[in-house]
Amino acid sequence: MLKQIEGSHAMAEAIALCRPEVICAYPITPQTHIVEGVGELVKTGELENCEFINVESEFAALSVAIGASAAGARAYTATASQGLLFMAEAVYNAAGLGLPIVMTLGNRAIGAPINIWNDHSDAMSMRDAGWIQLFAETNQEAVDLHILAFRLAEELSMPVMVCVDGFILTHAFERVDVPDQAQVDAFLPPYDPVQVLDPENPASIGAMVGPEAFTEVRFLAHYKQQQALRLIPAFSQDFAKIFGRAAGGLLRPYRIEDAETIVVAMGSVCGTIKDVVDEMRDDGVKIGAVCIVSYRPFPVEELRQILSSAKDVVVVEKSIAVGVGGPLADNIDGALRNLDKPPKLHSAIAGLGGRPIMRASLRRLFQMAVESPWEGAHFLDLNEHVVGREIHRVRKTRRSGSTAENILRQLAMASELPPG
Amino acid sequence: MTEANTLPPDEAPQKLKYYQKGTFTVGNRLVSEDERAVQASQDRSNALTSGHRACQGCGEALGARYAIDAAMRATGADLIAVNATGCLEVFTTPYPETSWQLPWLHSLFGNAAAVATGVAAAMRVKKKNTRVVAQGGDGGTTDIGFQCLSGMFERNDDVLYICYDNEGYMNTGVQRSSATPPTARTATTPAMGPEPGNVFGTGKFVPKIAVAHNIPYVATATVADLHDLEHKVIKAMSIHGARYIQISVPCPLGWGAASCDTIKLARLAVECGLYPIFEAEHGRVTHARKIRRQVPVREYLKLQKRFAHLFRDGVDDPRILHLQAICDAHIAEYGLLSEDDELSGVPNGA
Ligand SMILES: Cc1ncc(C[n+]2csc(CCOP(=O)(O)OP(=O)(O)O)c2C)c(N)n1
Ligand code: SF4
Numbered sequence A: 001m002l003k004q005i006e007g008s009h010a011m012a013e014a015i016a017l018c019r020p021e022v023i024c025a026y027p028i029t030p031q032t033h034i035v036e037g038v039g040e041l042v043k044t045g046e047l048e049n050c051e052f053i054n055v056e057s058e059f060a061a062l063s064v065a066i067g068a069s070a071a072g073a074r075a076y077t078a079t080a081s082q083g084l085l086f087m088a089e090a091v092y093n094a095a096g097l098g099l100p101i102v103m104t105l106g107n108r109a110i111g112a113p114i115n116i117w118n119d120h121s122d123a124m125s126m127r128d129a130g131w132i133q134l135f136a137e138t139n140q141e142a143v144d145l146h147i148l149a150f151r152l153a154e155e156l157s158m159p160v161m162v163c164v165d166g167f168i169l170t171h172a173f174e175r176v177d178v179p180d181q182a183q184v185d186a187f188l189p190p191y192d193p194v195q196v197l198d199p200e201n202p203a204s205i206g207a208m209v210g211p212e213a214f215t216e217v218r219f220l221a222h223y224k225q226q227q228a229l230r231l232i233p234a235f236s237q238d239f240a241k242i243f244g245r246a247a248g249g250l251l252r253p254y255r256i257e258d259a260e261t262i263v264v265a266m267g268s269v270c271g272t273i274k275d276v277v278d279e280m281r282d283d284g285v286k287i288g289a290v291c292i293v294s295y296r297p298f299p300v301e302e303l304r305q306i307l308s309s310a311k312d313v314v315v316v317e318k319s320i321a322v323g324v325g326g327p328l329a330d331n332i333d334g335a336l337r338n339l340d341k342p343p344k345l346h347s348a349i350a351g352l353g354g355r356p357i358m359r360a361s362l363r364r365l366f367q368m369a370v371e372s373p374w375e376g377a378h379f380l381d382l383n384e385h386v387v388g389r390e391i392h393r394v395r396k397t398r399r400s401g402s403t404a405e406n407i408l409r410q411l412a413m414a415s416e417l418p419p420g
Numbered sequence B: 001m002t003e004a005n006t007l008p009p010d011e012a013p014q015k016l017k018y019y020q021k022g023t024f025t026v027g028n029r030l031v032s033e034d035e036r037a038v039q040a041s042q043d044r045s046n047a048l049t050s051g052h053r054a055c056q057g058c059g060e061a062l063g064a065r066y067a068i069d070a071a072m073r074a075t076g077a078d079l080i081a082v083n084a085t086g087c088l089e090v091f092t093t094p095y096p097e098t099s100w101q102l103p104w105l106h107s108l109f110g111n112a113a114a115v116a117t118g119v120a121a122a123m124r125v126k127k128k129n130t131r132v133v134a135q136g137g138d139g140g141t142t143d144i145g146f147q148c149l150s151g152m153f154e155r156n157d158d159v160l161y162i163c164y165d166n167e168g169y170m171n172t173g174v175q176r177s178s179a180t181p182p183t184a185r186t187a188t189t190p191a192m193g194p195e196p197g198n199v200f201g202t203g204k205f206v207p208k209i210a211v212a213h214n215i216p217y218v219a220t221a222t223v224a225d226l227h228d229l230e231h232k233v234i235k236a237m238s239i240h241g242a243r244y245i246q247i248s249v250p251c252p253l254g255w256g257a258a259s260c261d262t263i264k265l266a267r268l269a270v271e272c273g274l275y276p277i278f279e280a281e282h283g284r285v286t287h288a289r290k291i292r293r294q295v296p297v298r299e300y301l302k303l304q305k306r307f308a309h310l311f312r313d314g315v316d317d318p319r320i321l322h323l324q325a326i327c328d329a330h331i332a333e334y335g336l337l338s339e340d341d342e343l344s345g346v347p348n349g350a
Helices: A005-017 A033-043 A058-070 A081-086 A090-094 A121-123 A139-156 A179-188 A211-243 A271-280 A300-307 A328-335 A358-370 A384-396 A403-416 B059-077 B087-092 B112-125 B140-141 B146-155 B205-210 B226-237 B259-271 B297-302 B305-314 B319-334
Strands: A002-005 A023-026 A051-054 A074-078 A103-109 A132-137 A161-166 A175-179 A251-254 A261-266 A288-292 A294-296 A313-319 A344-351 A375-380 B079-083 B105-106 B131-137 B160-165 B217-222 B242-250 B277-279 B284-288
Touching: A002 A103, A005 A090, A005 A103, A005 A179, A023 A033, A023 A058, A023 B112, A033 A051, A033 A074, A033 A211, A051 B112, A058 A081, A058 B112, A058 B146, A058 B160, A074 A081, A081 A121, A081 B079, A090 A175, A090 A211, A090 A384, A103 A121, A103 A139, A103 A384, A132 A375, A139 A161, A139 A179, A139 A211, A139 B112, A175 A179, A211 A294, A251 A271, A251 A300, A261 A271, A261 A300, A261 A328, A261 A358, A271 A288, A271 A358, A288 A300, A288 B112, A300 A328, A300 B277, A313 A358, A313 B217, A328 A344, A375 B226, A384 A403, B059 B079, B059 B087, B059 B131, B059 B226, B059 B242, B059 B259, B079 B087, B079 B112, B079 B205, B087 B131, B112 B131, B112 B146, B112 B160, B131 B140, B140 B146, B160 B226, B205 B217, B205 B242, B217 B226, B217 B259, B226 B242, B259 B297, B297 B305, B297 B319
Parallel strands: A023 A051, A023 A074, A074 A103, A103 A161, A132 A161, A261 A288, A261 A313, A313 A344, A344 A375, B079 B105, B079 B131, B131 B160, B160 B242, B217 B242
Antiparallel strands: A002 A175, A132 A294, A251 A288, B217 B277, B277 B284
């Protein structure tokens, strides 16, 4: 049904339609409205046969989901940022145990300095844990990806994280088509665990594994994610048949025919990027975009196919692997390795800690890629003045204080100065 | 169970008193079948089979086998166990071997209580009566897993949590935990400096903190009194909600004691007053295990290398008196000394 609805509530409704049996999450902005939403549906009885467990931390939240999932119940949790780091040990554990838990990640920066706004640092911190990571561009996609996530998780017996940009999606009121129960039931069969704690057929789950088997276990985890590269497109097609619209897929190309410059990004910024691509196309620039939906598994083959014909690839991403550059750019670099004539890669870090990514800035960036390409990571809209002042200050004196505070002070001073 | 009491009424067995040594010992053979220990039965579940890799004389292995078998009996083997990281997990399940004869899950060091909550929640939605036990060492319980444990208590989740208290992190090579007694030598509280061993004034006695959560049932037990241990586990399984049993399980390796002294040490810990054995229900202490004859704490300490520095050069360290004072305080607090060894109600003194 079409609704004008807050993203979080649309997701909560979609999650409820997937009939989770145990929900356990701990509040953190910007994820809160999602768990409040499902909590309400459980409390009112709209979501039947579901236990909503209130816990004392994110570590416990995912641990409860682990226990529930291993005991044969469909389990769901949600978190963001500091919460994800607080549950980090259990994140790896859920993947290692092969438990098909679905988690929503309301993407948010990680402190310090503490910052509640959106970027992708949290998702990146867990990118190698063994979870499938799907990124939503719109709230419609956020809704659809959750439904896909349960199917995928249970088919592969592997946890899936649905990443949604904090505030930009979670708190936005948009028109969303929230499916009905019959559609979801047609797409998502009941949870049939591949391993389960059952007194009738006792098994030990989570035994200690030594050097003689650990490599094989990790290989198989990797192998399973490779299977997902096949399953995600297949399930997306199934989805389209039942729901009448595409969902998921590994990635989405946009106006890449004859494109010499291709922009790659994930999440909600893809919308803005497409607008800029449209504008530049109107001006005759041969530019296109690729929006990655499945970050883990990483669609190496598909990216190679699409990007190999481009001259320049611009990666715009909302996170920074400090000391290296952009993690997504790094992955794309890896994917393009060994191509006969690989495109030149330009990496841009944008939107950290909620910094708005403006159309004009993107346009300047893409223009730069066409005209005077750069090496290394470019920080979009970096205030070079305050950064320069801070570097100078640090060089001058050891006791220069907190970087963030110094920068804010400089900004305040700058705003007091007369314009010009 | 069969009714084995075929003696004529006047020759019916007297009410049992379980003394652990000397002429007072009552062998299982002389006891009517329904009073026999779970372990005395040939058709016990054998939840933890032999062949695991615990050290000789490991109190934890013994405690776990008795506790889980008792829980199996109480639940008709409709039971799931969740295990924290630690010796018990490591010595029972080196892949591809497992010693567990019941569904068993290990996740992490600090989350056994929360994982068990999840299992219990799954059983509720699945409308199954399967019961849940969580278990871990004192480190996994009193330190790193304490937050999850407190959360589980506070929500009154239907889980029996069993802490096997060997008073240290044994799996990682005998480091101090918050359950390590003062003065004890561990790898992180070495017997060096002016006050060798673990310091006074730190640590926590989780059974008391569990009582403060007002959960339905809390008990301490010891591998020296296996009948009492079984009784408490069976009782705990007859109750729903959050329950906590902490079992004193000496560790020959970590304590520097002879493998054959495990039971003796467990008994001495109780009889000197260092390890009070009691039960509490809904926030009130209801019973305490009386001591017939208080043993000086010195007798207990002497048998263990972790306290050897207290007896250096044949001179008693004055801190032994400090430990003795702790024992005496427990005895007063729980009313442990009495002529009669029957379990008896004590005022809510704890
Ligand atoms: C988060 C984390 N920190 C540390 C460890 C290492 N570690 C494993 S078992 C253990 C100590 C276990 O002690 P305890 O819970 O008392 O059980 P015991 O081995 O004494 O039976 C430690 C420190 C770990 N596995 N995970
Ligand atoms: S170190 Fe201690 S607890 Fe661990 S197996 Fe050996 S005796 Fe048992």
